[in-house]
Amino acid sequence: MHRRDFIVKLGALVLLQVAVFPSLVEATKTLPPEIAALQKRWRSLLAENAKVATDPKALAKSKEIWRKELPLESYQVLFEEDTEAPLSSHLNLEKRAGIFVCRACRLPLFSSEMKYDSGTGWPSFFTSIPGHCATKTDYKILIPRTKYHCVKCGGHQGHLFDDGPTPSGERWCNNGVALSFIPTNP
Numbered sequence: 001m002h003r004r005d006f007i008v009k010l011g012a013l014v015l016l017q018v019a020v021f022p023s024l025v026e027a028t029k030t031l032p033p034e035i036a037a038l039q040k041r042w043r044s045l046l047a048e049n050a051k052v053a054t055d056p057k058a059l060a061k062s063k064e065i066w067r068k069e070l071p072l073e074s075y076q077v078l079f080e081e082d083t084e085a086p087l088s089s090h091l092n093l094e095k096r097a098g099i100f101v102c103r104a105c106r107l108p109l110f111s112s113e114m115k116y117d118s119g120t121g122w123p124s125f126f127t128s129i130p131g132h133c134a135t136k137t138d139y140k141i142l143i144p145r146t147k148y149h150c151v152k153c154g155g156h157q158g159h160l161f162d163d164g165p166t167p168s169g170e171r172w173c174n175n176g177v178a179l180s181f182i183p184t185n186p
């Protein structure tokens with residue numbers, strides 16, 4: 001394929017994504033005040049002396065080291081972008097107050113106040129802790145989807161959809177094996 005053709009096709013894909021997910025693009029621009037307030041107060045749900053990563057700065061750590069340190073199913077989701085079977089995670093039923101951290105590097109990604117029952121069989125959240133997740137476009141099933149990862153270790157967490165509850169309209173569909181839960185009151 002000529003370079004110019006490639007660029008034209010790439011441009012068409014980007015336009016298609018904006019056309020397919022206009023509300024998601026919109027949702028990332030304006031943040032409802034109640035969501036902003038909830039994002040700000042996540043630390044109030046962190047247990048005293050909880051062992052978490054406090055600096056989101058990227059880690060220089062190889063996949064080979066993570067493979068040795070993590071359970072196989074967590075490694076495969078986080079660093080090979082696998083997807084766990086729906087309804088397989090105990091975190092689906094987790095309703096206590098607390099913080100969900102990345103299973104690999106322990107960076108806080110969600111608070112219990114951000115969780116809701118999406119009925120999909122995967123732990124779901126309607127927003128995330130700001131600056132701790134980053135998104136990329138995924139063409140794995142040809143239709144573009146937004147996948148997201150932990151900014152510290154780069155571990156894949158799940159996919160972001162625009163069919164979540166109001167007011168954010170977002171659904172952060174997470175693999176349970178990619179998270180650990182720290183209850184506020186152990």
Ligand SMILES: [Zn+2]
Binds near residue numbers: 106153
């Ligand atoms: Zn991480």
